[in-house]
Amino acid sequence: MEESECILEARGLHKSFGRPPAREHVLRGLDLRVARGEFLAVMGPSGCGKSTLLHVLGLMAAPDEGQVWIGGREVSGLGEADRARVRRERIGFIFQRFNLISVLSGYDNIRLSLRIRGAGDGDEAVAALLESLGVAAAARRKPAQMSIGQQQRVAVARALAGTPELLLADEPTGSLDSANQQGLLEMLRWANTAKQQTILMITHAAHVAAEADRIVTMRDGRIVGQDA
Amino acid sequence: MIPLPLANILHHKVRSGLSALGVAIAVAMLVTLAGLSRGSLQEVADRWEVVDADLIVRPAQVGENLVTARQGLMGPREVERVTELADGGVRVFDSVVPVYVHRWRIAGQEHNVVGVAPGHLGRLLSGGKLQAGRVFDPRNAFADWLEGRLSAPADDDEVIDITPEELGERGGLEMVVDSRLARAAALAVGSKVRTAGHTFTVVGIAREGAMVRAFVPLATAQWLGGDPHRVTFLFASLGRGVDEPAAIRAVEGTRRLSAVPLGRFRAILMDQFGIMFVYVDAANTITLIVAFLFVLVTLYTAVIQRTREIAILRSMGATRRFVLAQVTCESLILTACGAAGGIALSFPAAALIEAARPFLTVAISAGWIVTGVCVAVIGGVAASVYPAWCAIRVDVCEAINLE
Numbered sequence: 181m182e183e184s185e186c187i188l189e190a191r192g193l194h195k196s197f198g199r200p201p202a203r204e205h206v207l208r209g210l211d212l213r214v215a216r217g218e219f220l221a222v223m224g225p226s227g228c229g230k231s232t233l234l235h236v237l238g239l240m241a242a243p244d245e246g247q248v249w250i251g252g253r254e255v256s257g258l259g260e261a262d263r264a265r266v267r268r269e270r271i272g273f274i275f276q277r278f279n280l281i282s283v284l285s286g287y288d289n290i291r292l293s294l295r296i297r298g299a300g301d302g303d304e305a306v307a308a309l310l311e312s313l314g315v316a317a318a319a320r321r322k323p324a325q326m327s328i329g330q331q332q333r334v335a336v337a338r339a340l341a342g343t344p345e346l347l348l349a350d351e352p353t354g355s356l357d358s359a360n361q362q363g364l365l366e367m368l369r370w371a372n373t374a375k376q377q378t379i380l381m382i383t384h385a386a387h388v389a390a391e392a393d394r395i396v397t398m399r400d401g402r403i404v405g406q407d408a
Numbered sequence: 409m410i411p412l413p414l415a416n417i418l419h420h421k422v423r424s425g426l427s428a429l430g431v432a433i434a435v436a437m438l439v440t441l442a443g444l445s446r447g448s449l450q451e452v453a454d455r456w457e458v459v460d461a462d463l464i465v466r467p468a469q470v471g472e473n474l475v476t477a478r479q480g481l482m483g484p485r486e487v488e489r490v491t492e493l494a495d496g497g498v499r500v501f502d503s504v505v506p507v508y509v510h511r512w513r514i515a516g517q518e519h520n521v522v523g524v525a526p527g528h529l530g531r532l533l534s535g536g537k538l539q540a541g542r543v544f545d546p547r548n549a550f551a552d553w554l555e556g557r558l559s560a561p562a563d564d565d566e567v568i569d570i571t572p573e574e575l576g577e578r579g580g581l582e583m584v585v586d587s588r589l590a591r592a593a594a595l596a597v598g599s600k601v602r603t604a605g606h607t608f609t610v611v612g613i614a615r616e617g618a619m620v621r622a623f624v625p626l627a628t629a630q631w632l633g634g635d636p637h638r639v640t641f642l643f644a645s646l647g648r649g650v651d652e653p654a655a656i657r658a659v660e661g662t663r664r665l666s667a668v669p670l671g672r673f674r675a676i677l678m679d680q681f682g683i684m685f686v687y688v689d690a691a692n693t694i695t696l697i698v699a700f701l702f703v704l705v706t707l708y709t710a711v712i713q714r715t716r717e718i719a720i721l722r723s724m725g726a727t728r729r730f731v732l733a734q735v736t737c738e739s740l741i742l743t744a745c746g747a748a749g750g751i752a753l754s755f756p757a758a759a760l761i762e763a764a765r766p767f768l769t770v771a772i773s774a775g776w777i778v779t780g781v782c783v784a785v786i787g788g789v790a791a792s793v794y795p796a797w798c799a800i801r802v803d804v805c806e807a808i809n810l811e
Binding site for chain 2: 266267273280288
């Protein structure tokens with residue numbers, strides 16, 4: 181892979197939690213490169229450090245050692261405000277439990293995201309996005325009044341709004357039935373192909389990972405294998 | 409789009425409503441009690457300032473306690489001396505109005521009742537005229553009759569006895585009340601008022617704003633006080649070309665008397681009752697602190713309940729400043745609603761107090777309304793500091809996975 185194609189790179193990441201003697205070493209010198217426009221799945225058993233990796237790559241946690249590079253720039257050493265700016269400008273998150281803000285309607289969840297990203301309300305774009313995801317009507321309601329599938333679609337729409345170049349998805353199908361799982365994967369594939377968004381998806385389900393361009397496998401805080 | 413702080417408030421209507429109500433009660437209490445304590449005193453000061461005079465002359469030993477004290481009285485010689493005071497051949501005072509002050513219970517409350525000569529009554533009234541009826545003892549007949557009785561030759565051990573009936577028949581038991589007392593006690597011209605062991609007849613109604621709420625003939629006040637010919641103090645008007653300091657020096661030159669400008673009465677009153685403001689302000693402060701602690705607890709609870717949502721905001725790229733602004737904004741909305749409610753509440757509260765206690769004045773001033781709003785804003789920001797601090801310290805990775 182050429183250097184210029186790399187949008188996300190992890191070099192020698194270490195991350196531990198807790199204090200000795202109960203200190204847990206979750207990431208153990210992890211290296212990873214993700215090419216621009218790639219759809220990458222990260223698989224591995226529970227507790228292998230997948231979610232921690234996503235948090236570190238998404239700049240929500242700082243590594244103890246090692247570096248994270250996004251778009252050719254080392255970002256893991258940035259201060260809190262600058263890391264927030266990188267998240268705002270370049271990264272969209274999709275979580276397993278959707279994480280919509282319960283007091284806002286689906287529409288307002290997306291509008292809030294756009295405002296934080298400094299992209300204004302983008303009413304027409306939001307409506308078009310929700311329309312294309314088939315939840316234009318449901319998104320007028322609050323999350324508690326939507327079905328699980330609708331919530332997940334709105335959560336995806338929120339992550340896609342503003343078209344961040346990097347989508348980080350943490351077990352995005354974990355709470356969905358098989359029909360909704362397939363719908364979600366189609367949405368991710370659409371974002372990847374139609375919007376040229378790079379996707380890094382954490383999953384422990386092989387059939388979900390199979391939708392990606394490349395699968396890397398984690399064990400004990402390291403990448404132990406990959407399938408193209 | 410509905411702003412997030414407002415959405416949070418509307419989502420928790422009861423909790424938010426109770427917080428705002430707490431602030432509303434505190435602000436209403438601040439505005440109303442400040443208006444009550446200061447308003448009643450200001451109203452007394454306003455009434456005294458209508459008196460057509462420049463100085464109050466009283467016995468030196470009275471000090472500045474002009475409203476309620478009767479520690480000393482002035483005899484006829486002192487009154488005459490003040491009247492005839494001269495400075496460089498110029499009369500110091502153009503005129504003096506002797507008054508005799510009683511504290512009598514009328515319509516369930518003690519009032520200052522001033523005895524004044526019928527001819528001087530107009531100088532103690534707002535606008536100088538009565539609103540209805542007439543002046544008491546208009547021809548001074550009672551005063552002359554009483555003077556005659558008092559000056560008639562008598563044996564050394566003879567006790568001058570004047571019955572209430574005689575006082576009444578001679579016009580000594582006539583009274584002028586102001587319209588506020590008339591309204592509160594349902595008095596009109598011709599009504600009877602039982603006070604100080606006698607039954608007075610209301611003969612005139614003065615416009616609200618007269619120096620005191622009830623006036624009687626000076627001779628009656630002196631007789632019932634057991635001090636014929638003596639007075640409590642004098643209202644004195646400066647002679648042409650005489651300035652206040654010179655007049656005060658002239659009065660104080662008598663050694664037994666002192667004088668204070670009528671314009672200083674308000675300050676004296678505020679000094680005299682200033683301790684009351686300390687109590688009222690302390691009570692208000694405590695109430696406000698409790699109210700804002702309530703807001704703090706509400707916000708703190710909200711932040712604790714919303715750690716995952718705060719983490720979501722952070723994951724979307726929201727800065728700590730943005731999160732801090734959301735919490736502060738929520739607090740300010742709550743306290744602003746509370747302040748607005750409190751100010752709105754203070755008007756019916758004032759009306760209620762004045763209905764229950766007709767002689768109290770609750771002056772809701774723009775100054776105290778502004779103070780209430782400022783206190784609410786400052787309190788709102790202060791109450792949000794700790795919850796906001798907690799909010800920005802949320803561990804995003806931990807909170808994002810909270811159930």
